[in-house]
Amino acid sequence: MSFNEIFTNKVINKNKLIEFGFVFSNNNFTYECSIFNDNFLLNVFVDLNNKVNFKLFEKDTKEEYDLVHVKNANGDFVSNLKKLCSEKLLEISNKCFDIEIYSNIQTKNIIEYMDQKYSIKPNFLWEKHPKYSVFKNKKNDKWFALIMEINLSKIGFKENEIEEILVIKDLPENVANKIEQNNYYPAYHMNKSNWYTVILNNSLSNNVLYNLIDTSYELVK
Structure with missing residues (x-):
């Protein structure tokens, strides 16, 4: 796992960062710890936009050991240091960050709505598609909604824009009527007679x- 992948789909939790030992100053959180038998000092920096950086310093010389950032540097010594840095960053990711699969506010609102009204949370069924989720009736496991992040070209757009979408059911005659209207599109991934798509970009109100x-x-x- 690369350093960047450790924080994929993660957002900071300020309280957890402080509890872990981060110090907040000048709109940044900073943390330091010793690694590799106390011979190196790891400094981790987190800003309010969820951007994470780190620097590694040799304690004796106080010089930055930047080989840990070089992709092709893979000798035993530097590989061991990379491993130790990754372990600490993964610990920070797990203990100080919350999972955020979807970034769109409207997407979050409808997920919260389904949770509050039906006590149903998203099911992530496809490892290859981590931003595809299914919402199922608890009593019979039937699907009634899907949320996905897709390229809009997959539902007929000429533009190659990435958006979060909602795919839901209706009676076939209602589906046919809807996709003749603005802001309703043919179903993606599901039967087009019984399902249709809406884009979660505030084109329709919550x-x-x-x-x-x-x-x-x-x-x-």
Whole structure:
């Protein structure tokens, strides 16, 4: 796992950072610890935009050991240092950051809505697609909604924009009527007769989306 991958889909939790030992100053959190038999000092920096950097210093010379940032540096000594840095960064990621699969506020709102109304959380079923999630009726395991991050070209757009989408159910005649309207699109990944897509970019209000979700849920009860 690369250093960047350690913090993929993670957001800072300020309280957890402070509890772990980070110090906040000048809009940055900083943390330091000794590694490699106390011969090196690891400094970790986290800003308010979730950007994480680190520097490694030799204690005797106080010089930065920047080979840990060189991808092709793979001798035994530097590999061991990279491993120790990764272990500490992974610990920080697990203890001081929260998981955030989706970044869109509207996406978060509808996930919260389904959790509060139906006590249903997203199921992530595909390892190759970590930003694809399914919402299932607890009693019969039938799907009533999917949230995915896709390239809009997959639902007919000419632009290669990445957006988070909601795919939900309705009666076939209603689906046919909807996709003739603005802001409704053919289903992605699901049967196009019974499912359709909306883009989670505030083109439809939260309340409209909540009603659409309720309709989809009723169809699988």
